[in-house]
Amino acid sequence: MLKLSKKAEYAFMATIYLASHSGNEYPTAKEIADNYKIPFQLVAKILQNLAKNNIVISFQGVKGGYKLNKNPDEISLIDIIKAVETNYKLTECMLEGGDTSNCTLVDCCKIRDPLVEIQRKIDIMFQETSLKQIL
Amino acid sequence: MLKLSKKAEYAFMATIYLASHSGNEYPTAKEIADNYKIPFQLVAKILQNLAKNNIVISFQGVKGGYKLNKNPDEISLIDIIKAVETNYKLTECMLEGGDTSNCTLVDCCKIRDPLVEIQRKIDIMFQETSLKQIL
DNA sequence: TTAAATAAGACTTAAATGGTCGGACATAAC
DNA sequence: GTTATGTCCGACCATTTAAGTCTTATTTAA
Numbered sequence: 001m002l003k004l005s006k007k008a009e010y011a012f013m014a015t016i017y018l019a020s021h022s023g024n025e026y027p028t029a030k031e032i033a034d035n036y037k038i039p040f041q042l043v044a045k046i047l048q049n050l051a052k053n054n055i056v057i058s059f060q061g062v063k064g065g066y067k068l069n070k071n072p073d074e075i076s077l078i079d080i081i082k083a084v085e086t087n088y089k090l091t092e093c094m095l096e097g098g099d100t101s102n103c104t105l106v107d108c109c110k111i112r113d114p115l116v117e118i119q120r121k122i123d124i125m126f127q128e129t130s131l132k133q134i135l
Numbered sequence: 136m137l138k139l140s141k142k143a144e145y146a147f148m149a150t151i152y153l154a155s156h157s158g159n160e161y162p163t164a165k166e167i168a169d170n171y172k173i174p175f176q177l178v179a180k181i182l183q184n185l186a187k188n189n190i191v192i193s194f195q196g197v198k199g200g201y202k203l204n205k206n207p208d209e210i211s212l213i214d215i216i217k218a219v220e221t222n223y224k225l226t227e228c229m230l231e232g233g234d235t236s237n238c239t240l241v242d243c244c245k246i247r248d249p250l251v252e253i254q255r256k257i258d259i260m261f262q263e264t265s266l267k268q269i270l
Numbered sequence: 271t272t273a274a275a276t277a278a279g280a281c282t283t284a285a286a287t288g289g290t291c292g293g294a295c296a297t298a299a300c
Numbered sequence: 301g302t303t304a305t306g307t308c309c310g311a312c313c314a315t316t317t318a319a320g321t322c323t324t325a326t327t328t329a330a
Binding site for chain 4: 136163164165179180182183186193194195196197198199200201
């Protein structure tokens, strides 16, 4: 409960690794997996997600690998999370099949789900923290 | 991911209900369940957990029910969460089987799991928010 | 042409969550 | 002292989500 997923964790690790290894050669998924001793396939997939969302750039082929697409201080943690997490929806109204007609949204949610406000705060926290801050 | 569990949500609802219905009679688990249209059995169990952790006081028997044990401004959200959530351990070192011998804890965790710091912040947020604030 | 890399989707397994059931105990009211 | 109405508590089941694996295709430097 309220725990960050491995996906997010690995995504942070990978981007942190890329941020601190910006040499001539591009770090590969395998290199990252080995370094942190985490499953290769999983990291690979996560990097693909990050690539799709323009957080990293991927290079295919023999000398391939990954590099960050922006500077670490320009990458918000929420970008990384959203790239990796399929159903990331903290702030959404949680009513399902509820009577939303007489629901002035925020107020309604506040009554039925007192946590929305808190989740919004967490959301903001991720938004306001950059990758650089956790290097 | 990072979503609050139903247990926590129901616990908040229940305590909020108790906070706003402190009349002569004690609200029952059934009353709360009906009011919010949430599963009775589940709310009952959650209230039991809250009772065990001295957040609410339970009264058995015919005229039984529950009431808050403290004022809403004296109850921290983290108390409620901890009472209800079995494995709530955000700040704990996440290493398992890792080499903890040369691990000066905080630093080691920071390297291997950059999220510890963030999770700590979330922790603090819950600690500093009282039940009264979400009424 | 080959070796080393990413891309991608299907699949399997494991764990957590949400919810249910049944029986025991407590007590106010009759 | 019996009954109705409540809490207490542990075991259980079902579903969903998360985590990890497998396989095949594609790209590209040497």
